[in-house]
Amino acid sequence: MVARGLLTFKTTPSIVATGVTAGPLEKKSQFVDKFDKIYEDERCEAKTNEHGHAKMMEDACMIALSKVDSVPSDADFMLIGDLINQMTPSNFAAATVGIPYIGLFSACATSVSSLLMAALLTETGMSKCAIAGASSQHNAVERQFRYPNEYGAQKPETAQWTVTAAGVAAVTPYKKGFPSIECGTIGCVIDLGMTDPLNMGAAMAPAAADTLTRHLTGHNKDVKDYDVIMTGDLGKTGFELYKKLAGNQGIDVTKNFRDAGKEFYGADPSFLSGASGAGCSAAIFLTEVIDKMRAGDYKRVLLIATGALLSPLSFQQGDTIPCIAHAIELTMK
Amino acid sequence: MNKVMNEKAYCIKMEGMHIRKLSLVVFAVVLLSGCSGSGFRIDNNSSEDHAKAEEVLRNDKRLTSAVTVFYENDLLTGVTLKTFSRFKKEKIEKELKKKLENSYPELDVTVSADSKIWMETNKLIELDDNKDKGKKIEKLKSLIKEET
Amino acid sequence: MVSIFITAFIVGGLICVVGQLLFDVAKLTPAHTLCILVVAGSVLDGLGLYEPLIDFAGAGATIPITSFGNALTHGAMAEAEKHGLIGVVTGMFEVTSSGISSAILFGFIASVIFKSKGKV
Amino acid sequence: MDEKKYAKLEKEISPKRPLMRNIIFAFLTGGTICLVGQFVSLFYMTYFDFTQQTASNPTVATMIFFAMLLTGFGLYKKIAQFGGAGSAVPITGFGNAVISAAIEHKTEGYVLGVGGNMFKLAGSVILFGVFSAFIVALIKTILVKFGVVSW
Numbered sequence: 178m179v180a181r182g183l184l185t186f187k188t189t190p191s192i193v194a195t196g197v198t199a200g201p202l203e204k205k206s207q208f209v210d211k212f213d214k215i216y217e218d219e220r221c222e223a224k225t226n227e228h229g230h231a232k233m234m235e236d237a238c239m240i241a242l243s244k245v246d247s248v249p250s251d252a253d254f255m256l257i258g259d260l261i262n263q264m265t266p267s268n269f270a271a272a273t274v275g276i277p278y279i280g281l282f283s284a285c286a287t288s289v290s291s292l293l294m295a296a297l298l299t300e301t302g303m304s305k306c307a308i309a310g311a312s313s314q315h316n317a318v319e320r321q322f323r324y325p326n327e328y329g330a331q332k333p334e335t336a337q338w339t340v341t342a343a344g345v346a347a348v349t350p351y352k353k354g355f356p357s358i359e360c361g362t363i364g365c366v367i368d369l370g371m372t373d374p375l376n377m378g379a380a381m382a383p384a385a386a387d388t389l390t391r392h393l394t395g396h397n398k399d400v401k402d403y404d405v406i407m408t409g410d411l412g413k414t415g416f417e418l419y420k421k422l423a424g425n426q427g428i429d430v431t432k433n434f435r436d437a438g439k440e441f442y443g444a445d446p447s448f449l450s451g452a453s454g455a456g457c458s459a460a461i462f463l464t465e466v467i468d469k470m471r472a473g474d475y476k477r478v479l480l481i482a483t484g485a486l487l488s489p490l491s492f493q494q495g496d497t498i499p500c501i502a503h504a505i506e507l508t509m510k
Numbered sequence: 511m512n513k514v515m516n517e518k519a520y521c522i523k524m525e526g527m528h529i530r531k532l533s534l535v536v537f538a539v540v541l542l543s544g545c546s547g548s549g550f551r552i553d554n555n556s557s558e559d560h561a562k563a564e565e566v567l568r569n570d571k572r573l574t575s576a577v578t579v580f581y582e583n584d585l586l587t588g589v590t591l592k593t594f595s596r597f598k599k600e601k602i603e604k605e606l607k608k609k610l611e612n613s614y615p616e617l618d619v620t621v622s623a624d625s626k627i628w629m630e631t632n633k634l635i636e637l638d639d640n641k642d643k644g645k646k647i648e649k650l651k652s653l654i655k656e657e658t
Numbered sequence: 659m660v661s662i663f664i665t666a667f668i669v670g671g672l673i674c675v676v677g678q679l680l681f682d683v684a685k686l687t688p689a690h691t692l693c694i695l696v697v698a699g700s701v702l703d704g705l706g707l708y709e710p711l712i713d714f715a716g717a718g719a720t721i722p723i724t725s726f727g728n729a730l731t732h733g734a735m736a737e738a739e740k741h742g743l744i745g746v747v748t749g750m751f752e753v754t755s756s757g758i759s760s761a762i763l764f765g766f767i768a769s770v771i772f773k774s775k776g777k778v
Numbered sequence: 779m780d781e782k783k784y785a786k787l788e789k790e791i792s793p794k795r796p797l798m799r800n801i802i803f804a805f806l807t808g809g810t811i812c813l814v815g816q817f818v819s820l821f822y823m824t825y826f827d828f829t830q831q832t833a834s835n836p837t838v839a840t841m842i843f844f845a846m847l848l849t850g851f852g853l854y855k856k857i858a859q860f861g862g863a864g865s866a867v868p869i870t871g872f873g874n875a876v877i878s879a880a881i882e883h884k885t886e887g888y889v890l891g892v893g894g895n896m897f898k899l900a901g902s903v904i905l906f907g908v909f910s911a912f913i914v915a916l917i918k919t920i921l922v923k924f925g926v927v928s929w
Contacts, residue, residue, distance in 0.1 A: 200776075202776065202777070219775065219776055224885070225885040226885070227885075315776040316774065316775075316776040319776065320774075320882050324878070324899065325774060325878040325879050325881065325882035325883075325898075325899075326774040326775065326776050326855075326878070326882060327772075327774050327775070327849045327850070327852060327854065327855060327874070327877070327878035327881055327882065328855065328858075328874060328875060328878040328879070328882075328899065329849075329854045329855045329857060329858025329859070329865050329866065329871065329874050329878075330688050330855075330858060330866070331681070331800075331858055331859055331861075331862040331863075331866075332859065333793075333795050334793040334795070335792050335793065341776070369780075369781050369784040369785075370781035370784070370785065371784075371785075371788065376788075376792060379788045379791075379792055383784060414791065414792050414793065417791050418787065418788060418791050418792075421787065421791060422787075593661040593665060593714075594714075596662075596665075596710075596713045596714045597710045597711075597713065597714050598710070599710070599713040600709070600710075600713070623713075624829045624830045624831065625662070625823065625830050626823045626828065626829040626830055626833070627829065629823070629824070649827075653827060653829050653832075654829065656829070656832060662816065663813060663816050663817075666809075666812045666813055666815070666816040667809035667810070667812060667813045667816075668809065669812070670808050670809050670811065670812025670813070670815075670868070671804075671805035671806065671808045671809030671812070671864070672805065673808065673867060674804045674805060674807065674808025674809070674861075674863045674864040674867045674868070675801050675804055675805050675808070675863070676863075676867075677804065677808075677862075677863030677864075677866060677867040678800050678801050678804035678862050678863035678864070679801070680863070681800075681862060681863050681866075682795045682797050682800055682862075683797070688866050688871075688875075688899075689899060689902050689903075691863065691866070691867075692866065692867070692871070692872070692902075692903045693902055693903055693905075693906040695867060696903050696906055696907040696910065697906055697907075697910040699907075700907065700910040700911050700914050701910065701914060703914065704914035704915070704917065704918055712831075712834075715812075716816050716819060716830065717812050717813070717815030717816035717818075717819050717834075717837060718809075718812040718815075718816070720815070720819075720834040720837065720838070721811060721812045721815040721837075721838070721841060721868045721869055721870075722808070722812070722867050722868050722869070723867055723868065723869060723871065723872055723903065724867075725834075725869070726869070726872070726903065726907050727907045727910060727911065730907050730908060730910075730911035731910070731911040731914045731915055733911075734911050734912065734914075734915035735914075735915045735918055735919075735929070738915050738918070738919045739922075739929050742919070743916070743919055746912060746915040746916050746919060747912070749915075750908060750911055750912070750915075753835075754907075756835040756836070756838050756839050757838045757839070757842070757869055757872070758904065759839075760838065760839035760842045760843070760873075761842050761872060761873050761876040761877070761900070762876070762896065764842050764843055764845075764846040764873065764876075764877060765846075765873075765876040765877045765879075765880035765892075765896050766880060766888075766892060766896075767846065768846045768849065768850050768877045768880055768881055769877075769880040769881050769883075769884045769888070769892045771850060772849075772850035772851075772881050773881065773884070774878070774881045774882050774884075775852050777852050
């Protein structure tokens with residue numbers, strides 16, 4: 178099989194700063210100390226959920242830029258996305274921040290696809306500083322994809338909780354002492370006929386396993402090369418399925434495997450299978466993983482963000498849930 | 511390991527709610543068992559002989575209680591039924607009405623198994639003033655009519 | 659008097675168990691489940707079985723959504739008895755108006771007072 | 779891996795819905811709501827001129843009022859997570875569906891948002907209720923006309 182969809186970055190662009198903001202409920206996350214800003218109000222003091230969503234994204238951008246003593250006019254590109262109708266929150270955030278902008282949509286995999294795109298632009302030499310990231314807001318996502326927030330529907334144990342968080346990274350040409358992007362793999366859309374929107378982990382697991390195997394064979398790597406292989410938001414159920422699928426491919430899944438969605442809220446059973454949403458993987462990848470890399474705990478990591486590419490319409494028309502997973506490999510030289 | 515502990519915590523939490531709910535039910539049942547009246551009462555304000563009515567009502571095994579008021583041309587009976595006889599409420603009402611009408615052909619007979627009627631008829635008996643009785647009986651009759 | 663509270667609890671609970679079975683065993687969404695129960699209530703009333711159930715269980719039969727179907731059918735049939743076929747259409751909301759009108763009214767009031775919150 | 783194989787694997791690994799637990803809790807929750815309804819109906823019978831039968835109208839309205847308070851204060855979804863169908867099947871669940879949609883769409887304004895979306899979830903219940911009532915009453919009317927059954 179010819180290896181397709183593989184990206185290798187010779188200049189190894191670096192992630193020099195991150196900005197992560199989160200809603201009040203995310204105080205329950207075990208990574209809460211690492212977030213840059215926590216809002217006391219779930220709408221971030223804005224009038225609607227969607228405005229709060231945009232504000233969260235804006236603030237995350239400004240925080241990331243301020244960490245490298247920059248202002249928006251220093252950045253060349255802004256590559257962000259979210260899950261709401263035509264990505265309006267990201268659009269509004271981009272309007273306020275005023276950086277040349279491309280909206281990206283890979284559902285919850287946007288956190289990695291945006292980093293890959295930012296790395297590509299940097300590789301070509303056309304970007305000195307690119308902003309990449311993703312966000313999600315629980316209330317806005319819930320009312321669009323499922324039921325009104327106050328509607329009483331019993332969720333099964335496989336259901337996941339969309340987090341309210343935004344994670345943004347500033348990507349620049351290689352800089353010593355910062356995690357750098359070495360390679361990546363663009364995922365294929367995988368659809369194994371799952372239809373249950375309350376079991377998204379199961380729908381996304383095959384995509385994650387597929388991208389993992391493609392990345393390992395394509396880049397001639399082994400699981401042992403990585404300090405951690407972290408998936409985005411598979412949740413407890415999806416993570417088990419993903420390990421099983423990867424195990425069937427002869428991959429050793431016994432150690433170094435982590436899932437951001439499973440770990441986000443710790444072991445709190447009220448969040449059922451765990452966290453999900455574009456903000457989940459963005460927030461954890463850009464805090465927990467990057468911090469550990471800068472501290473020297475991790476030398477080489479593989480991040481695989483998974484996204485379920487459904488819409489309320491496609492689900493109601495009885496379609497299956499197609500899923501995608503993008504992988505990015507970060508190293509600390 | 512972690513998962514097992516979560517589940518345990520979950521179960522304990524749920525059990526707590528479970529017990530609270532059950533105790534609520536038990537409390538409600540205890541509370542209510544106090545106010546269940548039974549027996550057969552008859553209040554005769556007319557010249558009719560009420561023995562026949564008493565016989566009809568007492569001999570019906572499906573009834574748990576019956577309250578009857580004779581007033582002028584009216585014969586008003588509120589009955590309560592055994593739990594499973596309630597399924598046949600309408601049928602029982604009709605049967606009793608027919609029986610009483612046979613016994614008292616010149617009276618306007620009203621029979622109801624509705625607990626509102628039963629409650630009100632009980633109050634009616636305790637009423638000392640006979641003047642209001644006629645009015646109240648008319649009102650109850652109109653309430654029953656409203657249903658259909 | 660007491661027994662109606664017990665039967666209300668049991669019958670109401672059992673109707674909900676039917677709903678739960680439709681959720682978990684038949685894997686239906688809440689909307690599908692409620693539609694099936696409403697249709698069931700309507701058919702039971704057509705067979706003349708729902709009114710006796712109300713006599714037996716009181717609120718245990720009038721509070722579950724099945725009673726909505728029953729009330730609609732009951733109104734339609736009562737009106738049909740009086741006015742023939744036209745009554746089937748005109749009588750429908752005669753009995754059941756309180757549920758819908760109060761849901762609309764309280765829904766509007768709630769939308770003025772409350773804001774939705776994304777709490778667990 | 780094909781779809782069938784994966785569906786099998788998914789069934790194996792996904793946690794099963796705890797059927798017995800759900801049934802018991804649905805029974806208790808639904809029973810309790812109906813019990814409350816019976817108390818409300820007793821209240822209306824005792825203090826107002828309602829008979830057992832006519833009391834069901836104000837009882838339903840009152841239960842929906844309770845549903846409004848529980849929904850507004852964010853408690854109804856907690857009861858629902860615990861009780862499942864026990865909270866969805868009673869009329870309070872219908873109320874919750876209407877009220878939660880109304881609250882949620884407030885941001886789009888009262889006309890387009892609240893007015894337009896109020897019956898987003900509960901509309902289907904009304905539709906199928908009305909349609910089946912029409913069919914059932916029609917069949918019964920025809921049967922009565924032909925003398926098969928009586929009213």
